[in-house]
Amino acid sequence: MRRRPSASASPGAIQTETPDRHAPPEPVRLPFGGAPHTVRPLTLADTERLISFFKSHNEETVRLRYGYFFREMTRARARELVGVDQRKDLALAVFSVQPDGSEVIDAIGRYFLLEDGRTAEMAFVVRESKRRLGMAQALLQRLMDVAGRRGLTELTAQVQRENHGMIALFRRAGASVHSVIGADAVDVRLPVRPTTS
Numbered sequence: 092m093r094r095r096p097s098a099s100a101s102p103g104a105i106q107t108e109t110p111d112r113h114a115p116p117e118p119v120r121l122p123f124g125g126a127p128h129t130v131r132p133l134t135l136a137d138t139e140r141l142i143s144f145f146k147s148h149n150e151e152t153v154r155l156r157y158g159y160f161f162r163e164m165t166r167a168r169a170r171e172l173v174g175v176d177q178r179k180d181l182a183l184a185v186f187s188v189q190p191d192g193s194e195v196i197d198a199i200g201r202y203f204l205l206e207d208g209r210t211a212e213m214a215f216v217v218r219e220s221k222r223r224l225g226m227a228q229a230l231l232q233r234l235m236d237v238a239g240r241r242g243l244t245e246l247t248a249q250v251q252r253e254n255h256g257m258i259a260l261f262r263r264a265g266a267s268v269h270s271v272i273g274a275d276a277v278d279v280r281l282p283v284r285p286t287t288s
């Protein structure tokens with residue numbers, strides 16, 4: 092005669108592990124421009140990679156990403172940007188793998204949780220030579236998935252009014268775009284659907 096798996100389990104009950112809703116996403120391989128790339132959370136070990144990525148930006152990219160121009164990414168600031176608490180905030184990057192096996196950052200998408208605990212502010216930057224390959228869109232999709240799993244209701248962004256590419260991408264994802272009176276920026280609001288997986 093077969094024994095029940097557990098004396099305390101009710102008959103017919105399926106025992107499942109409770110999913111960790113706040114766990115950062117696992118690395119995945121995705122093709123962009125026909126080449127395989129890795130998408131994974133940034134870690135402190137990526138500090139030098141982030142500094143190299145920043146050095147590849149032209150002035151316009153820095154201004155559009157950070158809202159103003161600055162010349163140098165200090166090691167301290169780079170550590171802050173890669174060393175976020177990935178269970179609360181989220182900082183994902185797309186990496187290409189070089190022939191010697193080393194990784195190079197091609198794109199970053201991140202959000203940080205706002206004080207209300209239900210909304211978060213996003214930012215993206217993609218290497219100039221790797222634009223229009225779908226990297227920002229893939230990162231945005233992941234940010235939305237993780238935000239939905241963590242119970243967030245909305246992702247927001249402040250985007251320069253002239254940044255038509257970023258605004259088009261957000262609109263395509265279902266965002267509403269609002270003018271900010273007296274500012275050069277628009278306010279983007281992207282509703283997040285709760286996800287269970």
Ligand SMILES: CC(C)(COP(=O)(O)OP(=O)(O)OC[C@H]1O[C@@H](n2cnc3c(N)ncnc32)[C@H](O)[C@@H]1OP(=O)(O)O)[C@@H](O)C(=O)NCCC(=O)NCCS
Pocket residue numbers: 151152155156213214215216217218221222223224225226227228229248249250254255256257259260263
């Ligand atoms: C905006 C930015 C992140 C877009 O990254 P990307 O990887 O090139 O975007 P994707 O390839 O995922 O684009 C997806 C869709 O968004 C829209 N889009 C993206 N860039 C666009 C552009 N320059 N012009 C018009 N539409 C654009 C298109 O609909 C595009 O789909 P398609 O290529 O099939 O037409 C990138 O140009 C960038 O890093 N800009 C500088 C930094 C910045 O502006 N950051 C935003 C701060 S919040």
